[in-house]
Amino acid sequence: MNYMKKVILSGIQATGNLTLGNYVGALKNFVKMQDEYECYYMIANLHALTVRRTPEELRENTMKIIATYISAGIDPEKSTIFIQSMVPDHAELGWILDCYTYMGELSRMTQFKDKSSKHADNINAGLFTYPVLMAGDILLYGADVVPVGEDQKQHLEITRDIADRFNKLYGDTFKIPEPFIPKTGARIMGLQNPNSKMSKSSTIPNDTIFLVDTPDEITKKIKKAITDSEGIIRYDEENKPGVSNLMSIYGIIKNKQMDEIEKEFEGKNYGVFKEEVAKAIIEELEPFQNKYNELLNNRDYLEKIYTEGSKKAHEKARTTLEEVYKKVGLII
Ligand code: ATP
Ligand code: LTN
Numbered sequence: 001m002n003y004m005k006k007v008i009l010s011g012i013q014a015t016g017n018l019t020l021g022n023y024v025g026a027l028k029n030f031v032k033m034q035d036e037y038e039c040y041y042m043i044a045n046l047h048a049l050t051v052r053r054t055p056e057e058l059r060e061n062t063m064k065i066i067a068t069y070i071s072a073g074i075d076p077e078k079s080t081i082f083i084q085s086m087v088p089d090h091a092e093l094g095w096i097l098d099c100y101t102y103m104g105e106l107s108r109m110t111q112f113k114d115k116s117s118k119h120a121d122n123i124n125a126g127l128f129t130y131p132v133l134m135a136g137d138i139l140l141y142g143a144d145v146v147p148v149g150e151d152q153k154q155h156l157e158i159t160r161d162i163a164d165r166f167n168k169l170y171g172d173t174f175k176i177p178e179p180f181i182p183k184t185g186a187r188i189m190g191l192q193n194p195n196s197k198m199s200k201s202s203t204i205p206n207d208t209i210f211l212v213d214t215p216d217e218i219t220k221k222i223k224k225a226i227t228d229s230e231g232i233i234r235y236d237e238e239n240k241p242g243v244s245n246l247m248s249i250y251g252i253i254k255n256k257q258m259d260e261i262e263k264e265f266e267g268k269n270y271g272v273f274k275e276e277v278a279k280a281i282i283e284e285l286e287p288f289q290n291k292y293n294e295l296l297n298n299r300d301y302l303e304k305i306y307t308e309g310s311k312k313a314h315e316k317a318r319t320t321l322e323e324v325y326k327k328v329g330l331i332i
Contacts, residue, residue: 011042025149086310093136
């Protein structure tokens with residue numbers, strides 16, 4: 001029964017075309033979890049403001065993520081899909097939680113350090129307080145579980161710390177959330193630089209597979225992927241990061257363990273292996289891409305989904321926010 005279900009909240013930033021990393025690390029799990037949990041899936045467009053882009057780009061990226069969610073298998077009848085900026089409670093709780101978060105703990109966040117070195121000309125305060133807004137996203141819905149990739153683990157830890165701090169001061173208010181990080185695929189690496197994660201905003205050519213890449217592009221990128229000179233398909237993250245990364249991608253798509261893959265490709269060369277990896281990705285993405293292109297041409301439908309979803313999300317979030325306002329002494 002619905003009211004017994006545990007709650008899930010997760011989100012993806014509206015910062016560009018989604019990658020195979022987003023798909024494997026996050027999206028695939030969003031889809032899997034929707035029968036068992038009450039799910040809220042958000043498009044984090046407020047978070048996307050931390051990096052400069054044109055208003056048109058941000059609007060378009062937001063629509064693309066909604067279309068991606070549905071095409072990947074999130075069913076709007078089962079899960080609530082909403083836009084962060086359409087639920088004002090996020091920005092409001094973000095401010096309150098800012099006052100319960102310390103500069104010291106924020107300055108330890110690796111994403112902040114990463115992003116500030118990548119965008120040295122725009123180290124804005126939003127980039128610094130980003131995890132606090134994210135904590136608010138999660139705590140507003142009383143989420144039990146938050147499915148994310150490995151890079152978000154630290155943000156979940158700070159969310160738990162902020163919630164716990166608030167609860168100690170004002171009595172039980174927030175549910176303490178657990179991260180859900182998949183065992184394999186939580187950190188898909190770049191194809192050209194297998195020592196750093198595959199990312200939407202990577203500027204290295206052929207490093208990232210986008211969910212909208214054509215079969216030819218996918219084949220070309222996989223063929224060019226960095227491997228090593230050993231010539232053996234063997235899982236060894238430390239010494240063979242490129243091959244191990246391709247094996248993880250293949251394993252997730254084909255639902256195979258690493259030792260099975262090693263057996264399957266025993267005595268075969270990297271060329272043969274790469275062809276199979278590319279084929280697996282292309283097959284996996286084909287139904288997704290068909291649906292995606294159809295949805296992007298049906299803006300009325302997308303609007304209906306996010307309008308209804310945001311209204312539902314707002315109703316739930318408001319209850320939490322009002323409780324917080326009362327507890328801290330704000331008049332509403
Ligand atoms: P950006 O490059 O703009 O920082 P991103 O590609 O890192 O974006 P996010 O919007 O920050 O994407 O992430 C959305 C979700 O996808 C998060 O749960 C994140 O952990 C997961 N994710 C992102 N990249 C990867 C990856 N390479 N492997 C596995 N999961 C990933
Ligand atoms: N910071 C996340 C996106 C995000 C998120 C959230 C994820 C914003 N709010 C709440 C889970 C829960 C990222 O993937 N970069």
